[in-house]
Amino acid sequence: MGDLTRTHVVEGSEQGFATTRFQDLLGWARKYSLFQYPFVTACCGMEFMSFASPRFDMARFGAEAPRFSPRQADLLWVVGTISQRQAPVLRRVWEQMTEPKWVLAFGTCASCGGFYDNYATVAGIDKIIPVDVYVPGCPPRPEAVIDGLLLLQDKIATGDRTPGIIKPRVDPKQGQLVTLRTPADLEESHAALEAKVKRLGG
Amino acid sequence: MEPLDQDLDESELELPAEPMQLKMGPAHPAMHGTVRMMLEVSGETIVKCDVQVGYLHRAFEKMCERGTWGQVFPYVDRLNYVSPMLNNNAFAMAVEKMLGIKPTERCEYYRVVLGELARICDHLTCNGAMAMELGAFTPFLWFIKARDMVWDIFEEETGARLTHSFGRIGGMAKPPTKRFKEHVRAAVAGVLALVKEGEALLLSNRIFIDRLDGVGVMTPELASAYGWTGPCLRSTGVAYDVRKAHPYSVYDRFDFDVPVGTTGDNYDRFMVRLEELRQSARIVAQALEQMPDDGPVMVEDARVTLPPKDEVYKTIEGTIQHFKIVMEGVKVPAGECYSYTEAGNGELGFYLVSDGSGTPYRVRIRPPCFIITSALHHLIEGGMIADIVPTFGSMNMIGGECDH
Amino acid sequence: MSKALQQKLTARFGARILAATSQHGDEAVVVAPADWREVHLFLRDDPSSQMQMLIDLCGVDYPDREPRFEVVTHLYSLTKKHRLRVKTAVGDADGDDAVVDSLLSVWRSADWMEREAFDMFGVRFAGHPDLRRILTYPEFEGHPLRKDYPAARTQPLVPYREGAGVQGKLAPFGADEGMPFGRQTHGAPGSPEVN
Numbered sequence: 001m002g003d004l005t006r007t008h009v010v011e012g013s014e015q016g017f018a019t020t021r022f023q024d025l026l027g028w029a030r031k032y033s034l035f036q037y038p039f040v041t042a043c044c045g046m047e048f049m050s051f052a053s054p055r056f057d058m059a060r061f062g063a064e065a066p067r068f069s070p071r072q073a074d075l076l077w078v079v080g081t082i083s084q085r086q087a088p089v090l091r092r093v094w095e096q097m098t099e100p101k102w103v104l105a106f107g108t109c110a111s112c113g114g115f116y117d118n119y120a121t122v123a124g125i126d127k128i129i130p131v132d133v134y135v136p137g138c139p140p141r142p143e144a145v146i147d148g149l150l151l152l153q154d155k156i157a158t159g160d161r162t163p164g165i166i167k168p169r170v171d172p173k174q175g176q177l178v179t180l181r182t183p184a185d186l187e188e189s190h191a192a193l194e195a196k197v198k199r200l201g202g
Numbered sequence: 203m204e205p206l207d208q209d210l211d212e213s214e215l216e217l218p219a220e221p222m223q224l225k226m227g228p229a230h231p232a233m234h235g236t237v238r239m240m241l242e243v244s245g246e247t248i249v250k251c252d253v254q255v256g257y258l259h260r261a262f263e264k265m266c267e268r269g270t271w272g273q274v275f276p277y278v279d280r281l282n283y284v285s286p287m288l289n290n291n292a293f294a295m296a297v298e299k300m301l302g303i304k305p306t307e308r309c310e311y312y313r314v315v316l317g318e319l320a321r322i323c324d325h326l327t328c329n330g331a332m333a334m335e336l337g338a339f340t341p342f343l344w345f346i347k348a349r350d351m352v353w354d355i356f357e358e359e360t361g362a363r364l365t366h367s368f369g370r371i372g373g374m375a376k377p378p379t380k381r382f383k384e385h386v387r388a389a390v391a392g393v394l395a396l397v398k399e400g401e402a403l404l405l406s407n408r409i410f411i412d413r414l415d416g417v418g419v420m421t422p423e424l425a426s427a428y429g430w431t432g433p434c435l436r437s438t439g440v441a442y443d444v445r446k447a448h449p450y451s452v453y454d455r456f457d458f459d460v461p462v463g464t465t466g467d468n469y470d471r472f473m474v475r476l477e478e479l480r481q482s483a484r485i486v487a488q489a490l491e492q493m494p495d496d497g498p499v500m501v502e503d504a505r506v507t508l509p510p511k512d513e514v515y516k517t518i519e520g521t522i523q524h525f526k527i528v529m530e531g532v533k534v535p536a537g538e539c540y541s542y543t544e545a546g547n548g549e550l551g552f553y554l555v556s557d558g559s560g561t562p563y564r565v566r567i568r569p570p571c572f573i574i575t576s577a578l579h580h581l582i583e584g585g586m587i588a589d590i591v592p593t594f595g596s597m598n599m600i601g602g603e604c605d606h
Numbered sequence: 607m608s609k610a611l612q613q614k615l616t617a618r619f620g621a622r623i624l625a626a627t628s629q630h631g632d633e634a635v636v637v638a639p640a641d642w643r644e645v646h647l648f649l650r651d652d653p654s655s656q657m658q659m660l661i662d663l664c665g666v667d668y669p670d671r672e673p674r675f676e677v678v679t680h681l682y683s684l685t686k687k688h689r690l691r692v693k694t695a696v697g698d699a700d701g702d703d704a705v706v707d708s709l710l711s712v713w714r715s716a717d718w719m720e721r722e723a724f725d726m727f728g729v730r731f732a733g734h735p736d737l738r739r740i741l742t743y744p745e746f747e748g749h750p751l752r753k754d755y756p757a758a759r760t761q762p763l764v765p766y767r768e769g770a771g772v773q774g775k776l777a778p779f780g781a782d783e784g785m786p787f788g789r790q791t792h793g794a795p796g797s798p799e800v801n
C-alpha cells in the first residue's frame with residue numbers, strides 16, 4: 001500500500017484519524033480503481049479472456065471494469081501483435097486517453113515484437129507509445145499477468161514512471177530471492193501444515 | 203488514417219444528406235477481430251459496406267521462407283490461435299504428404315484426440331464471444347470455464363496452454379502422458395455439462411434468438427461461389443466436411459454426424475457449432491477407445507526423426523544426423539503439393555512448394571476465414587447496424603488466420 | 607479421378623494445355639495466360655467437371671525464371687468431389703507486365719484472393735473492378751512476398767519515438783546470421799537480402 005508506512009494514526013479522538021501525503025492517498029486510491037481499455041488484437045487475447053474469466057479473475061485486483069472508450073480509461077492493455085498498419089490506431093487510442101494513464105504491454109509481441117521481426121509488425125509498442133510494464137510470454141501465463149498487474153499497482157502507488165518488467169520476486173519477509181524449494185523443504189512444510197490442521201481440528 | 207481533427211469548413215460541419223459514412227473498427231469493442239468496416243448508412247440501414255482486413259498482417263508466409271520446415275510450427279500455432287493444434291496437424295500432414303511418410307497408428311489417434319479437443323475450444327470461444335457481444339456475459343464465462351478445462355489437458359500434454367508447437371514432421375513431440383485418457387474423459391464430460399447449462403441460458407432467451415434468427419442469411423449457391431467451407435457452409439445446408447468427404451488420418455473409423463443448417467442465418471451458424479462440439483466429443487470418445495496404449499508416436503525415418511539422445515551423445519553418426527536435421531532442416535523433395543484438412547473454420551489448406559532444400563520455398567496457407575470474411579459485406583448490406591455484431595460474431599473471424 | 611479431367615481438358619483445348627502433371631496425388635495443368643479465364647469457365651460449367659468452388663488462388667515468385675510469377679488456383683467440385691490445380695506464368699524479370707484475366711466473374715471468391723495476390727506479388731488481374739491492397743496498407747511500397755523484398759524492411763506509418771533504449775532495440779544478429787546452413791533466403795541473384 002503506497003507508502004502508508006509513513007501514515008500516522010493520531011490518537012486522542014474517538015475514532016482516531018490518519019494523516020498521509022495527498023499523493024500517496026491518491027496513488028493508493030488509483031491503484032485499486034483502474035479503468036482499463038483492452039486493445040486486443042491477436043492470440044494473447046485468448047489468454048486475456050481467460051484472465052478475465054472466473055478462474056483467474058482480475059476483478060480481485062480492482063481492475064475489472066472495462067471501458068470501451070479510451071477517453072474514460074486510464075489503463076491501456078496492449079494485448080497482441082501491433083502491425084505497422086495498426087500502429088496509427090494504437091497511437092491515437094493512447095492520445096485520446098486522459099492523464100494519468102498507464103500502458104501495460106501484454107505478451108512478447110507487444111513488448112518487443114517477438115519472433116515477427118519482419119516488414120509488417122512494429123517491434124515493440126514502446127517505439128510508438130511509452131510503456132509502464134512489460135509482461136513477457138507468448139502468451140504470458142495468467143500468473144505472469146497478475147504479477148505484472150501487481151507491479152503496475154506498486155508503481156502507481158509510488159508514482160514511479162520508469163518502465164518495469166516482471167522478474168523473480170523478492171520475498172518481502174526475507175529480502176532475498178524466492179528460490180525453488182527442495183523436496184526436503186516441501187516435506188517440512190507438509191509436516192507443518194499437517195500439524196496446523198491437527199491443531200485447528202483438535 | 204485521417205487526422206483526428208480535420209480542418210473543416212463551416213458548411214461541411216452539417217451532416218451530409220444521405221448516405222452517411224460510418225467507420226467501424228479496427229479497435230471496436232464489439233469486434234473481437236481486428237477489422238475495419240466502412241459503412242454507408244441510410245438511417246439505420248446499411249447501404250454499402252467495405253470490409254477492410256489486414257490489421258493483423260504478420261507476414262506468416264514470408265517468415266516461413268526464412269527458417270527450416272520444422273521452424274514453421276510455431277508460426278502455424280499463431281494462425282488460428284483459438285485451435286492451434288488443428289493447425290499443427292494440418293501442417294505436419296502437408297509436409298508428410300510431400301515426404302511420403304505415414305505417421306504411426308498411435309500418433310494418428312493422438313492427433314485426432316488433441317485436434318478434436320482444439321475444435322471444441324474453437325467452437326466454445328466463438329459461441330461464447332458471440333453471446334458476450336450480444337450482452338449475455340454469463341454464458342461466456344461458462345464457456346471460457348469449459349475451455350480452461352480443455353486447456354488444462356493441453357498444458358498437461360504439451361506444456362503450453364495455448365501455443366503448443368507440439369506437432370512434428372512425422373509425428374508428435376512427446377507420447378501421451380500416462381493418465382491422458384482418464385483426464386480427457388473427465389474433462390470432456392465436464393465441458394459438455396457446462397455447455398448444457400450455458401446453452402439453456404441462451405436458447406430460452408427470446409432476445410438472443412430474435413437477434414440471430416433470420417439475420418445474415420446466406421444461400422448455398424452463393425456460399426459455395428464465395429468459397430465458404432466449414433461450419434459456415436454447413437449452416438446453409440451443404441454437408442461438406444473434409445473429414446467425411448475425404449477422410450484423412452483415421453477419420454474413416456469413427457461414427458459421427460455432420461450437422462447442417464437450413465437457412466444459413468446466424469442462428470444456424472450458432473447451432474451448427476454447438477452440435478459440432480458434441481460430435482467432436484463423440485469422436486474423442488471413440489478415438490480414446492481405439493487408441494493403442496503403447497507404441498511410438500514418431501516414425502522411424504532417418505530423414506525426419508531425431509536420433510535418441512543416447513546415440514547423439516555417444517556415436518558420431520547420431521551426432522551428425524541430429525546436427526543435420528536441426529541445422530539444415532528436414533530435406534523435403536522438390537515439388538509441390540496441396541494438403542487440406544478440416545480446421546475450426548473450414549478447409550485449412552497448405553500449398554507447399556519445395557526446392558529440395560531444408561527451407562520451404564513457398565508456404566501458402568489457404569485460410570478459411572479470410573475467404574469467409576470476403577463475403578461479410580454481402581451479409582450485412584441491407585441489414586441494420588446492430589445486426590453487424592451478431593453476424594460478424596457468427597463468422598468466427600480470427601485475425602491471425604484471416605490476415606496471415 | 608482428376609486424371610480423367612486432365613484428359614478431357616487436353617481433348618477439348620489440345621495444345622493450349624501446356625502441361626498436365628501429377629505429383630503426390632495432386633493433378634495439375636498449366637495454361638497460357640490468354641486461356642486462363644476460358645479454361646476456368648469450362649471447368650466450372652462442364653458437366654464432367656462441375657467445379658463449384660475456387661478453393662484457393664495464389665502467386666509464387668521464381669525470380670530466375672521468365673516469366674517470373676506463377677499464378678496458381680485450386681478448384682474443388684462439391685458434387686464430383688474432385689480437385690484440380692491450374693497454373694499459369696506471367697511477368698518479366700522485373701516483375702512488370704504481370705497481367706492475367708480476373709476470375710471474379712467466374713467465382714466470387716476470387717475477389718479477395720486476387721487482391722491478395724496483387725498486394726503480395728504485384729500481379730494485376732485485368733477486369734477486377736477494385737484491385738486495391740488488402741493485407742498491407744495503401745502507403746506500402748513494393749510487394750512483400752517477392753523474393754527480392756527484404757523481409758525486415760519496414761515502412762512505418764507513424765514516426766517512432768526518440769530516446770535512449772527505444773531505437774536501439776534490434777535483434778543481436780543480422781537477418782542472414784543465425785542459421786548458417788538452413789536459412790536459405792532464396793534471394794534473387796545479386797539482390798541484397800538485408801537492407
Ligand code: SF4
Binds near residue numbers: 081
Ligand atoms: S506474444 Fe505470442 S501469443 Fe501473444 S500476440 Fe504475440 S505471437 Fe501471439
